Amino acid sequence: MLSNLLLGAEIIFQPVVLLYLLGGTFLGLVFGAIPGLTATLALILLLPVTFGMEPAIGMAVLGALYVGGISGGKIPAILLNMPGTPSSIATTFDGYPLAQQGYPGKALTYGIASSFIGGLLGMIALILLAPQLARITLRFQSYEYFILGIFGLTVVASTTGDSIIDGLVSATLGVLIATIGGDPISGATRFTLGLRPLEGGIELLVAMIGLFVITEVFTQSANVGSKYVFSSDKLDSLKLKFSVLKTQVKNLLRSSAIGLGLGMLPGAGGTIANFVAYDQAKKVSKTPEKFGTGILDGIVAAESANNAVTGGAYIPTITLGIPGNTVTAVLLAGLITHGVRPGPALFINEIELVFAMFIGLLVANVFMFGLQYTVMIRFFTWALKIPKKVLLPIIVMMSVAGTYSIRYSVQDLWILIVFAFLGYLLKKTGFALTPLILGLILGPIMENNLRTTMMATGGDITPFFTRPYSLGLIILTVASLFLTFFMSYLRKSRVEKVQEG
Amino acid sequence: MLKNKNFLVKNLVNISIILIGVFFLVSSFSVSPGFQQVVGADQYPRWFAIILIALAIASIIKDIFNYKRGKFTEELPIIKEMRQVGPRILTLFGLLILNVFLIPYIGYFEAGFVFLALAIFALGERNIKGFLAALGYSALITLAIYIVFSQIMNIYLPPGIIL
Numbered sequence: 001m002l003s004n005l006l007l008g009a010e011i012i013f014q015p016v017v018l019l020y021l022l023g024g025t026f027l028g029l030v031f032g033a034i035p036g037l038t039a040t041l042a043l044i045l046l047l048p049v050t051f052g053m054e055p056a057i058g059m060a061v062l063g064a065l066y067v068g069g070i071s072g073g074k075i076p077a078i079l080l081n082m083p084g085t086p087s088s089i090a091t092t093f094d095g096y097p098l099a100q101q102g103y104p105g106k107a108l109t110y111g112i113a114s115s116f117i118g119g120l121l122g123m124i125a126l127i128l129l130a131p132q133l134a135r136i137t138l139r140f141q142s143y144e145y146f147i148l149g150i151f152g153l154t155v156v157a158s159t160t161g162d163s164i165i166d167g168l169v170s171a172t173l174g175v176l177i178a179t180i181g182g183d184p185i186s187g188a189t190r191f192t193l194g195l196r197p198l199e200g201g202i203e204l205l206v207a208m209i210g211l212f213v214i215t216e217v218f219t220q221s222a223n224v225g226s227k228y229v230f231s232s233d234k235l236d237s238l239k240l241k242f243s244v245l246k247t248q249v250k251n252l253l254r255s256s257a258i259g260l261g262l263g264m265l266p267g268a269g270g271t272i273a274n275f276v277a278y279d280q281a282k283k284v285s286k287t288p289e290k291f292g293t294g295i296l297d298g299i300v301a302a303e304s305a306n307n308a309v310t311g312g313a314y315i316p317t318i319t320l321g322i323p324g325n326t327v328t329a330v331l332l333a334g335l336i337t338h339g340v341r342p343g344p345a346l347f348i349n350e351i352e353l354v355f356a357m358f359i360g361l362l363v364a365n366v367f368m369f370g371l372q373y374t375v376m377i378r379f380f381t382w383a384l385k386i387p388k389k390v391l392l393p394i395i396v397m398m399s400v401a402g403t404y405s406i407r408y409s410v411q412d413l414w415i416l417i418v419f420a421f422l423g424y425l426l427k428k429t430g431f432a433l434t435p436l437i438l439g440l441i442l443g444p445i446m447e448n449n450l451r452t453t454m455m456a457t458g459g460d461i462t463p464f465f466t467r468p469y470s471l472g473l474i475i476l477t478v479a480s481l482f483l484t485f486f487m488s489y490l491r492k493s494r495v496e497k498v499q500e501g
Numbered sequence: 502m503l504k505n506k507n508f509l510v511k512n513l514v515n516i517s518i519i520l521i522g523v524f525f526l527v528s529s530f531s532v533s534p535g536f537q538q539v540v541g542a543d544q545y546p547r548w549f550a551i552i553l554i555a556l557a558i559a560s561i562i563k564d565i566f567n568y569k570r571g572k573f574t575e576e577l578p579i580i581k582e583m584r585q586v587g588p589r590i591l592t593l594f595g596l597l598i599l600n601v602f603l604i605p606y607i608g609y610f611e612a613g614f615v616f617l618a619l620a621i622f623a624l625g626e627r628n629i630k631g632f633l634a635a636l637g638y639s640a641l642i643t644l645a646i647y648i649v650f651s652q653i654m655n656i657y658l659p660p661g662i663i664l
Binding site for chain 1: 539
């Protein structure tokens, strides 16, 4: 373990790489801090920029963007009552009231410290747990990988969006779109309509930029004229008192554990984690009535949980090749684009890359703390002065450049337009987009593994049910689907009863 | 049911998804299965096309149930946004298409300048002052993007008449 960490450190602790990480963290913070822009957007937009880097360095930079993007959301949550990212929603509950009382600096300081500690704990857990989990998943064969793909799709489809069926529709559509182009095994051309640009298949990143970035630009253009109202004109002291932090130790540990646990689950992530941690902190508090009035416990719980998610979400992504949320789906796409096959084999074939990613995350966490504590708050007030009418077209310009630079193909730009239209239509009619992206990522992996399995067994499907890991995964998939249906039914009937009452 | 716009739009999307599924299903029969394949290149998408069609039909049935239980009262975001800011979103979409169309003819930066100027103008104040400001912004941004992308990061982008 130590020698591997040193290998990773050797790659990361180079002046240029540290500079890249600093830049990545800073850009992530900017994207996280501007309401409407997210960590996902930052990762998708800047993924093409990492093409020229070594995979280990490129992935570390993407990790830095992720850390920054998740952490930056707290600044507008506290200063404007507008969460910069969905994972900072619970931060507004106490952060904004505390800022309104004249203590925005205090709210930010303890928010930043909690983010740092939560992130650190999550990353330590990642370094300790991921190699152990990879040892188990190394025993997986193509049978398990196919079922794992189905498991990932069904879980994410059933936990994102309002309807399980619509989530599954979205995921299946993604799987089908991924079959366009050359067949990975036989080379046969499929569903190209005779169009040459489609023969190479749909480039994952092009679909992602269209579905997430351009769709988000259209959505944001709806409220282009909105003005930001700050909670307080002045910034109070940013002094961090360790005596105060000491009183939050239990809260920090509990919330970080919640973030880590939820981060590991496919489909969960920062949005759920910060709510659950906030709720738990309130439940165990001796003064639950003070929650929502500007209590530090609320800020600490929400912020430590959403940053601990970062480490947790990496675990299934790199050990199984199943992303925990949209951001890690982009990270997975990053790995694939850099020519690295995700999964437990990474721990054998690409050990340097894995530990460089880990060390990169730790360094980015330190940069996140330093940047937010020093320049970010002032930069944020300046960044918000950039009008959205200028910002949104710039994002489109960058998206076009990013799309073109993947294959140097103008045809890909037309595919981008198709996905932008599809993404907007689906998103605005209630279909979640994350399952679609996951379908695009997992579809080819599932197909390869299913067909390899069928070749090996001569078409016999019984090994799926006789191999213990495979059977376990099938049971897990069916159980999680039924559980989600059941919970959804219970929740809806409860709401109906309340409404009737 | 058909008078309810929300229900109608949601199910038009579902029907479009069914049609996509039908396209994949029908087209899969003209795909070569590949040499000595147990599950051929044609079968995998065929099964997923069938699943997609079944799920989209299930989604329609679910929506009919929801409609009958009076749950289709909330306005769909697409209808709400099109009603409130439809022209703005459609203009932006149209400008994106124009940008992509122009790139092979006049280059990335030149097409980008045109896109930025028109998009900033369309999203901001629509008067002479707003237009001049949009031109100024777009010139500065295009120059900045040119320096960062082409000069610093060496990213190849379609060359044009000037840059």
